[in-house]
Amino acid sequence: MISVYRIVPISVLTGVKTIKTVYSGQPALLLVVLAVILAAAMVTPVHAGSPAYHILILNSYNPGLAFSDNEVAGVRQAFSNESADFTIEYMDSKRITTPEYRDLLLQSYRMRYSKSHFDAILSFDDDAFQFLLSHADSLFPDTPVFFCGVNNFNDSMLAGHPQFTGVVETLSRNETIDVALRLHPGTERVLVVTDRTTSGEINRRILEGTIASGRFPVPVLFLDENRSGLSLEELKNKLAAVPPHSVVYFSDFFQDRNNVTYLPGAVMEQLSPVSAAPIYVHGDQYLGHGAVGGMVDSGLLQGEAAGTMAIRVLHGGTVSSIPVYKEGMNRYMFDSNQLKRWNIPGSSLPEGSIIINQEESVLEKYGLWIAAVVLFILVETWIIIVLLLNRRKRMRAEQDLLSSDETLRSLINANPESVILVKPDGTILYSNEVAASRLNTTPAAMLGKDLFAMMPPETAKGRKERINEAISTGREVRSVDERAGRIFDITVSPVPGPAGSVEKIAILAIDITDSQQLQETLRRINRKLKNLSDITRTDLENRTYAILGYINLLGTCPAEPARSEYLEKVQLMIRSLSDSVRFSRQYQDLGGKLPVWQEIRTTILYAFSHVTLGTVRYEIQTGDVEIFADLLLENAFLYLVNWSLEPGNAASVIRISCREENGMFILVYEDDGTGIPEPEKAKLFNPDYPEYRQIFIVHEILDITGITIRETGDPARGARFEILIPRGLYRFLRRTCDKTE
Numbered sequence: 217m218i219s220v221y222r223i224v225p226i227s228v229l230t231g232v233k234t235i236k237t238v239y240s241g242q243p244a245l246l247l248v249v250l251a252v253i254l255a256a257a258m259v260t261p262v263h264a265g266s267p268a269y270h271i272l273i274l275n276s277y278n279p280g281l282a283f284s285d286n287e288v289a290g291v292r293q294a295f296s297n298e299s300a301d302f303t304i305e306y307m308d309s310k311r312i313t314t315p316e317y318r319d320l321l322l323q324s325y326r327m328r329y330s331k332s333h334f335d336a337i338l339s340f341d342d343d344a345f346q347f348l349l350s351h352a353d354s355l356f357p358d359t360p361v362f363f364c365g366v367n368n369f370n371d372s373m374l375a376g377h378p379q380f381t382g383v384v385e386t387l388s389r390n391e392t393i394d395v396a397l398r399l400h401p402g403t404e405r406v407l408v409v410t411d412r413t414t415s416g417e418i419n420r421r422i423l424e425g426t427i428a429s430g431r432f433p434v435p436v437l438f439l440d441e442n443r444s445g446l447s448l449e450e451l452k453n454k455l456a457a458v459p460p461h462s463v464v465y466f467s468d469f470f471q472d473r474n475n476v477t478y479l480p481g482a483v484m485e486q487l488s489p490v491s492a493a494p495i496y497v498h499g500d501q502y503l504g505h506g507a508v509g510g511m512v513d514s515g516l517l518q519g520e521a522a523g524t525m526a527i528r529v530l531h532g533g534t535v536s537s538i539p540v541y542k543e544g545m546n547r548y549m550f551d552s553n554q555l556k557r558w559n560i561p562g563s564s565l566p567e568g569s570i571i572i573n574q575e576e577s578v579l580e581k582y583g584l585w586i587a588a589v590v591l592f593i594l595v596e597t598w599i600i601i602v603l604l605l606n607r608r609k610r611m612r613a614e615q616d617l618l619s620s621d622e623t624l625r626s627l628i629n630a631n632p633e634s635v636i637l638v639k640p641d642g643t644i645l646y647s648n649e650v651a652a653s654r655l656n657t658t659p660a661a662m663l664g665k666d667l668f669a670m671m672p673p674e675t676a677k678g679r680k681e682r683i684n685e686a687i688s689t690g691r692e693v694r695s696v697d698e699r700a701g702r703i704f705d706i707t708v709s710p711v712p713g714p715a716g717s718v719e720k721i722a723i724l725a726i727d728i729t730d731s732q733q734l735q736e737t738l739r740r741i742n743r744k745l746k747n748l749s750d751i752t753r754t755d756l757e758n759r760t761y762a763i764l765g766y767i768n769l770l771g772t773c774p775a776e777p778a779r780s781e782y783l784e785k786v787q788l789m790i791r792s793l794s795d796s797v798r799f800s801r802q803y804q805d806l807g808g809k810l811p812v813w814q815e816i817r818t819t820i821l822y823a824f825s826h827v828t829l830g831t832v833r834y835e836i837q838t839g840d841v842e843i844f845a846d847l848l849l850e851n852a853f854l855y856l857v858n859w860s861l862e863p864g865n866a867a868s869v870i871r872i873s874c875r876e877e878n879g880m881f882i883l884v885y886e887d888d889g890t891g892i893p894e895p896e897k898a899k900l901f902n903p904d905y906p907e908y909r910q911i912f913i914v915h916e917i918l919d920i921t922g923i924t925i926r927e928t929g930d931p932a933r934g935a936r937f938e939i940l941i942p943r944g945l946y947r948f949l950r951r952t953c954d955k956t957e
């Protein structure tokens with residue numbers, strides 16, 4: 217008999233509002249649960265003084281995939297009482313699977329983590345697991361690895377990897393089909409949805425073997441019967457046309473025949489409404505999106521189990537003492553909304569099933585439950601009264617503290633901008649951490665020093681004038697300063713003493729550089745839109761006029777060969793118009809989104825990942841530098857690479873290097889192919905020359921934030937572009953470029 221419902225936060229599991237576990241038990245158990253809740257409410261974990269564990273999570277997929285997102289939530293839940301810093305790397309293996317991309321990932325991880333140390337690594341799903349089997353020893357030597365979500369595991373995989381252990385993912389295909397047949401008596405066939413991804417093919421072969429053994433009492437048929445793959449629309453049409461007395465088992469559909477990828481929840485939300493038969497699944501990421509349910513695996517439990525293993529080792533245990541957990545962590549879960557849709561009574565579900573989205577009726581509430589809730593409310597009321605009394609005492613204490621200098625210092629130091637408190641003569645009384653760091657010192661070292669002596673003479677003179685003005689007027693004075701390539705909004709406020717005279721001066725300096733840069737960017741974007749309009753209008757007018765002229769000539773000169781000559785010229789004009797339209801389509805994306813800080817080396821590597829280099833090799837020596845540029849920066853480098861790879865260019869190597877010179881960061885892009893003749897260089901950044909419009913687009917992308925580009929190559933030695941980035945638009949994560957003055 218089902219008599220108790222335990223309410224669990226579904227936001228942790230699937231994003232659905234409510235979830236209930238169905239099991240047999242006594243209502244008195246609620247009192248025990250309430251006692252545990254009340255005891256937990258009075259205990260707060262303390263992490264003060266404990267060093268944080270550094271944990272790397274290598275996720276096979278991308279953010280937004282519910283199963284791997286739940287694995288992350290499970291790990292965080294396991295570490296909820298620990299002090300830990302998490303670094304999460306997404307491999308994006310559902311969308312990009314080429315060997316070249318894996319090599320780029322390896323190169324990127326080696327570059328970024330060669331000097332990093334992690335206390336433990338959490339590996340999510342098969343791609344990350346296989347990657348770490350191949351590279352963990354070289355990338356993260358002697359670091360324990362705890363995996364979860366791994367399919368088709370066998371012990372031989374860990375040969376030579378004593379630092380690996382974890383949780384195996386088992387897919388309950390047979391159990392899910394069994395429960396579907398049990399919940400739908402009279403079913404005549406099971407229809408299977410799958411795809412052509414690596415995991416999809418593995419799951420299909422396993423299921424085909426089970427079908428061949430005669431395991432199921434009815435035919436089990438694949439909707440993609442010839443393995444050619446289905447588009448989403450084809451799959452929707454097939455599901456809408458399934459015959460009566462059928463059920464659907466959804467195995468996989470992460471990618472369709474056209475290589476379009478889908479998120480699990482999103483694709484289920486499209487398939488379920490059109491399906492003429494109930495859809496059963498083996499993963500909880502589909503629940504709440506239209507699937508009925510099944511014996512599902514849970515990313516939350518997988519992640520929590522792997523995280524718990526990691527904590528055991530971090531607390532002094534050994535990896536060898538923790539065997540791989542192979543039993544699976546699956547359980548029956550169903551969606552109440554889909555049970556109602558397909559007229560499936562809750563009493564027919566397997567015992568222990570979890571039902572999400574189920575609404576409780578008043579009839580399900582018994583007297584003892586009501587009494588327990590009333591008791592809970594009374595205890596909560598008592599706690600609230602105690603907290604209110606404590607709050608009142610704390611407020612009185614805080615009012616006393618606010619009058620003290622110590623409280624004032626705390627408030628000032630909490631400000632994210634520079635705050636300095638000085639005497640009228642410039643003697644520093646207090647400085648927060650931000651102000652001290654901007655002056656390359658510490659708050660303690662600044663105490664008692666002359667503020668004006670720490671500034672350039674011109675800056676000190678202006679600051680004295682504003683302080684004198686604030687003292688004489690008794691009002692705050694605002695101005696704008698520029699220092700070391702940064703722009704600051706300065707507010708000087710007089711602080712009167714008990715007698716009313718000004719005894720102190722508060723100086724607030726807010727860094728508005730990014731705001732100014734964004735305003736300048738918007739002005740540049742508007743200019744470029746006007747340029748696009750002028751260029752496109754002029755092209756269209758000139759070529760349209762030429763086409764009309766040739767058409768008039770055709771009417772007066774129908775004889776050959778003049779007629780063919782005029783027709784060829786009309787076709788040439790039309791192709792030129794098409795080039796102008798294509799150019800405007802590329803140009804219109806400039807400035808579509810606000811610029812951001814971008815790491816140069818990673819951006820260049822992504823650009824190279826989009827092309828086939830063949831025998832051409834590349835060298836990147838840019839170091840760890842970020843620049844403030846338009847989001848199309850990757851396209852700018854891609855266009856330069858495509859230029860070097862043009863047929864006839866004969867480039868064999870592409871080099872990208874950098875240097876810092878006279879307060880400017882210079883990126884040098886060069887190849888050893890056919891150089892650009894001197895007379896042609898003047899045309900490179902002019903939109904009037906179609907053959908160079910890709911280079912013109914590079915110029916326009918960089919110019920969004922005030923970055924310039926020039927061609928300085930020797931025509932006999934190859935192309936050489938210098939990208940000049942002004943101060944304030946670049947910053948070093950770690951200096952590796954040469955610096956010259």
